[in-house]
Amino acid sequence: MRSLAVASPLPPAAAVRRRPRASASGREVISQCWKCEINQDQPLGNSLRIGHSQGSLQRHGSRNLLAAAAAISIEQAEVSTYLPKGDMWSVHKFGGTCMGTPQRIQNVADIVLGDSSERKLIIVSAMSKVTDMMFNLVHKAQSRDNSYVTALDEVFNKHMAAAKELLDGEDLARFLAQLHSDISNLRAMLRAIFIAGHATESFSDFVVGHGELWSAQMLSYAIKKSGVPCSWMDTREVLVVKPSGSNQVDPDYLESEKRLQKWFSRQPAEIIIATGFIASTAENIPTTLKRDGSDFSASIIGSLVRACQVTIWTDVDGVFSADPRKVSEAVILSTLSYQEAWEMSYFGANVLHPRTIIPVMKDNIPIVIRNMFNLSAPGTTICKQPANENADLDACVKSFATIDKLALVNVEGTGMAGVPGTASAIFSAAKDVGANVIMISQASSEHSVCFAVPEKEVAAVSTALHVRFREALAAGRLSKVEVIRGCSILAAVGLRMASTPGVSAILFDALAKANINVRAIAQGCSEYNITVVLKQEDCVRALRAVHSRFFLSKTTLAVGIIGPGLIGGTLLDQLKDQAAVLKENMNIDLRVIGISGSRTMHLSDIGVDLNQWKELLRKEAEPADLDSFVRHLSENHVFPNKVLVDCTADTYVACHYYDWLKKGIHVITPNKKANSGPLDRYLKLRTLQRASYTHYFYEATVGAGLPIISTLRGLLETGDKILRIEGIFSGTLSYIFNNFEGTRTFSNVVAEAKEAGYTEPDPRDDLSGTDVARKVIILARESGLRLELSDIPVKSLVPEALRSCSSADEFMQKLPSFDQDWDRQRDEAEAAGEVLRYVGVVDVANRKGRVELQRYKRDHPFAQLSGSDNIIAFTTSRYKEQPLIVRGPGAGAEVTAGGVFCDILRLASYLGAPS
Ligand SMILES: NC(=O)C1=CN([C@@H]2O[C@H](COP(=O)(O)OP(=O)(O)OC[C@H]3O[C@@H](n4cnc5c(N)ncnc54)[C@H](O)[C@@H]3O)[C@@H](O)[C@H]2O)C=CC1
Ligand SMILES: N[C@@H](CC=O)C(=O)O
Numbered sequence: 001m002r003s004l005a006v007a008s009p010l011p012p013a014a015a016v017r018r019r020p021r022a023s024a025s026g027r028e029v030i031s032q033c034w035k036c037e038i039n040q041d042q043p044l045g046n047s048l049r050i051g052h053s054q055g056s057l058q059r060h061g062s063r064n065l066l067a068a069a070a071a072i073s074i075e076q077a078e079v080s081t082y083l084p085k086g087d088m089w090s091v092h093k094f095g096g097t098c099m100g101t102p103q104r105i106q107n108v109a110d111i112v113l114g115d116s117s118e119r120k121l122i123i124v125s126a127m128s129k130v131t132d133m134m135f136n137l138v139h140k141a142q143s144r145d146n147s148y149v150t151a152l153d154e155v156f157n158k159h160m161a162a163a164k165e166l167l168d169g170e171d172l173a174r175f176l177a178q179l180h181s182d183i184s185n186l187r188a189m190l191r192a193i194f195i196a197g198h199a200t201e202s203f204s205d206f207v208v209g210h211g212e213l214w215s216a217q218m219l220s221y222a223i224k225k226s227g228v229p230c231s232w233m234d235t236r237e238v239l240v241v242k243p244s245g246s247n248q249v250d251p252d253y254l255e256s257e258k259r260l261q262k263w264f265s266r267q268p269a270e271i272i273i274a275t276g277f278i279a280s281t282a283e284n285i286p287t288t289l290k291r292d293g294s295d296f297s298a299s300i301i302g303s304l305v306r307a308c309q310v311t312i313w314t315d316v317d318g319v320f321s322a323d324p325r326k327v328s329e330a331v332i333l334s335t336l337s338y339q340e341a342w343e344m345s346y347f348g349a350n351v352l353h354p355r356t357i358i359p360v361m362k363d364n365i366p367i368v369i370r371n372m373f374n375l376s377a378p379g380t381t382i383c384k385q386p387a388n389e390n391a392d393l394d395a396c397v398k399s400f401a402t403i404d405k406l407a408l409v410n411v412e413g414t415g416m417a418g419v420p421g422t423a424s425a426i427f428s429a430a431k432d433v434g435a436n437v438i439m440i441s442q443a444s445s446e447h448s449v450c451f452a453v454p455e456k457e458v459a460a461v462s463t464a465l466h467v468r469f470r471e472a473l474a475a476g477r478l479s480k481v482e483v484i485r486g487c488s489i490l491a492a493v494g495l496r497m498a499s500t501p502g503v504s505a506i507l508f509d510a511l512a513k514a515n516i517n518v519r520a521i522a523q524g525c526s527e528y529n530i531t532v533v534l535k536q537e538d539c540v541r542a543l544r545a546v547h548s549r550f551f552l553s554k555t556t557l558a559v560g561i562i563g564p565g566l567i568g569g570t571l572l573d574q575l576k577d578q579a580a581v582l583k584e585n586m587n588i589d590l591r592v593i594g595i596s597g598s599r600t601m602h603l604s605d606i607g608v609d610l611n612q613w614k615e616l617l618r619k620e621a622e623p624a625d626l627d628s629f630v631r632h633l634s635e636n637h638v639f640p641n642k643v644l645v646d647c648t649a650d651t652y653v654a655c656h657y658y659d660w661l662k663k664g665i666h667v668i669t670p671n672k673k674a675n676s677g678p679l680d681r682y683l684k685l686r687t688l689q690r691a692s693y694t695h696y697f698y699e700a701t702v703g704a705g706l707p708i709i710s711t712l713r714g715l716l717e718t719g720d721k722i723l724r725i726e727g728i729f730s731g732t733l734s735y736i737f738n739n740f741e742g743t744r745t746f747s748n749v750v751a752e753a754k755e756a757g758y759t760e761p762d763p764r765d766d767l768s769g770t771d772v773a774r775k776v777i778i779l780a781r782e783s784g785l786r787l788e789l790s791d792i793p794v795k796s797l798v799p800e801a802l803r804s805c806s807s808a809d810e811f812m813q814k815l816p817s818f819d820q821d822w823d824r825q826r827d828e829a830e831a832a833g834e835v836l837r838y839v840g841v842v843d844v845a846n847r848k849g850r851v852e853l854q855r856y857k858r859d860h861p862f863a864q865l866s867g868s869d870n871i872i873a874f875t876t877s878r879y880k881e882q883p884l885i886v887r888g889p890g891a892g893a894e895v896t897a898g899g900v901f902c903d904i905l906r907l908a909s910y911l912g913a914p915s
């Protein structure tokens with residue numbers, strides 16, 4: 001035996017990319033001549049130094065030949081063609097779907113031919129469904145079911161038909177002859193299985209592996225048809241594996257490399273089509289690489305030839321940031337590190353089986369996942385940590401994955417702390433019943449250990465723990481072994497989470513804002529993944545919440561609008577006009593997913609087309625139903641954050657805010673009914689809202705879009721003391737008295753205010769002073785006074801005789817008959833150099849409020865207003881001499897809808913949108 005020391009013919013760039021590999025003798029090949037492949041650092045002992053030679057060796061050789069050197073015999077060393085290794089090889093793997101029809105096999109051939117790599121090794125699976133058909137043959141035969149014969153015919157017919165469509169002439173004849181021969185061998189073997197009523201694993205593996213043999217041959221003929229030489233390889237001649245327990249196998253790299261070398265010396269083709277999935281044992285018994293075996297084959301062979309890349313062709317565009325069936329906004333990741341891919345596949349993401357990554361990982365060979373049916377998609381490259389990624393917080397998390405149907409087991413008790421062996425006893429009990437522990441968490445107080453197992457295994461685990469800890473439980477050293485069913489795991493995966501502060505804060509913040517309770521948390525010190533356990537029913541919503549926080553626009557908000565009247569309708573139009581800008585500039589994605597009027601409602605799962613909301617509400621609507629409207633919003637799993645905007649003036653709707661907040665739905669409204677309704681209900685609502693992560697905003701209830709509530713809050717929260725708030729709180733009444741001059745009649749001016757959209761749906765609410773009283777109550781309660789609406793003395797401007805009118809229209813018709821009375825009041829004031837103004841006062845110091853019609857001198861600030869102006873003066877400890885005054889239009893469609901819109905954006909900002 002002589003060993004070889006041959007350096008790799010890597011071009012310089014590739015040589016730089018890879019670190020030298022250790023040789024079998026443990027030494028590294030540190031100096032290479034890539035033209036003549038001579039290792040300048042070879043051990044002299046039992047090795048043979050090969051001088052610069054011409055011909056084949058110039059293109060061949062590898063640093064890693066060393067790895068096999070000791071095992072390569074002179075006989076093999078002397079064969080004329082060495083297996084070249086290194087960057088000239090590209091390896092492709094095509095799965096069953098890619099090989100599903102003759103046309104697809106032809107497409108595969110085209111892709112292979114389109115790859116300009118010097119050498120190509122193509123691994124193929126059986127045509128789709130064929131592996132199942134083959135397993136079924138074995139199953140039928142060993143169950144002594146005669147129909148295996150017809151099932152075998154089907155297998156034959158499927159391949160014959162495919163070959164006839166794909167091939168012709170001699171190639172077809174050769175393939176069919178081989179197919180015939182294989183089928184008759186299989187028939188004999190299945191007959192033997194039938195008679196024995198049993199198939200050994202190797203018999204079964206032999207039968208099943210035929211799908212790959214046929215697909216590889218068909219593809220190689222299809223490639224040859226275009227005039228390019230190509231060989232096909234039965235990988236059972238090359239790949240040697242040994243069983244490693246629990247239905248897994250370990251590749252024998254040395255032996256496989258040796259055999260590949262030998263194979264290649266006989267057939268030194270530039271394109272090799274190899275069978276995936278199948279292999280053999282060291283004793284040449286056929287076996288398979290088990291689940292996802294073809295990917296594994298590609299990765300092992302990629303490693304054996306030290307390929308520049310292994311491309312796994314499939315039917316998706318790449319690896320998604322989350323399961324696209326659960327998160328429609330999931331994005332394709334352009335790169336993933338090996339560890340990330342590994343973590344994700346563990347969590348059930350359909351990436352690659354972790355073992356597929358191992359062979360290529362040691363040589364830093366990238367795996368690219370690509371879509372055969374969408375060649376324009378660049379796919380996902382799985383490689384060593386990509387260097388060029390920006391390390392901002394959001395980029396730290398690569399993807400999210402979930403596992404459902406889990407149960408948490410919580411073992412708790414004071415007797416655990418400081419007692420070595422408790423954890424070992426707990427987990428050995430789980431092991432004894434064969435339970436797979438998916439996640440473990442123990443707080444450092446050692447008071448409890450909790451772990452997650454598949455729900456179906458939890459009963460056995462619980463019993464085993466009760467048995468194991470019977471004495472400890474009886475003695476009270478353990479207080480309980482508790483099982484919490486119906487759990488899911490949500491994991492955030494990303495290599496860059498390691499040592500980046502703040503990632504978990506963002507994750508938990510997103511969960512909190514979506515009102516999701518976290519039951520257990522685990523993060524290993526590798527920091528590649530953060531795992532949280534939650535209620536299974538919350539899982540998809542949680543997934544969407546965190547995904548949208550890290551991947552999407554920062555804040556996605558589903559909006560339900562109730563009451564598309566003047567304000568609601570204007571708001572919808574404003575949302576329509578501004579949505580794109582918000583998305584682009586602020587990363588806020590607002591989606592109106594439901595609009596409900598009093599008669600009809602229109603619902604959408606992903607967002608109503610706001611260009612035609614009126615039409616949709618008319619033509620594509622269902623009868624309005626508040627409960628089902630709210631259910632539509634709360635049960636929507638696409639959007640993690642939801643808000644109901646009540647644009648009605650309805651008390652019935654306002655009564656529901658408490659329930660909505662409790663459901664985790666935020667509430668925004670210009671409707672004054674909730675905050676000016678019964679005090680106890682108001683207090684209950686505020687208490688709930690303060691205790692929860694749900695928000696309730698109502699800026700437009702006072703002064704419409706003017707910043708009244710927010711100003712008051714700002715004063716209070718910064719410790720100012722409110723003494724008095726007074727002003728003109730009614731846009732309608734302001735307009736009326738600002739314009740009730742000269743020869744104009746009172747009723748005319750009221751009609752104008754109504755026409756301008758300043759009044760309440762029923763203008764009597766304005767003229768009666770009730771609307772102002774409600775605003776006074778809202779501000780009083782905001783200032784800490786516990787007043788009821790009935791505590792506010794109100795001067796009503798509705799003539800006694802018109803209070804009982806059955807409708808607003810009737811009231812408006814009858815109002816002119818009272819104009820003379822109004823003329824008189826105005827003239828009297830004018831004679832005194834005064835004007836009439838309707839004011840509200842919150843007398844915080846004396847814990848009172850009132851609403852009254854007053855006369856003010858013409859130079860008083862209240863007399864200086866115009867249009868629908870409100871003016872609100874805050875007298876506080878800080879603003880004592882000169883009150884803080886807010887003034888401006890306090891009613892009207894645009895300003896009020898704008899105020900509501902502001903609240904929606906305030907909410908988005910509370911939920912994480914940039915400010
Ligand atoms: N108009 C203004 O300048 C201001 C109005 N507001 C408040 O805005 C709210 C809306 O006022 P407007 O738009 O002017 O009234 P509006 O009468 O034009 O609109 C209210 C809409 O709600 C609908 N509605 C009533 N009950 C409903 C129910 N149970 N379910 C679904 N829809 C229902 C009505 O059919 C109507 O379309 C009121 O609460 C008002 O106090 C607040 C500040 C200023
Ligand atoms: N009708 C109200 C509208 C705002 O709340 C008013 O006139 O002020």
Ligand code: NA
Binds near residue numbers: 699703705707709
């Ligand atoms: Na306001």
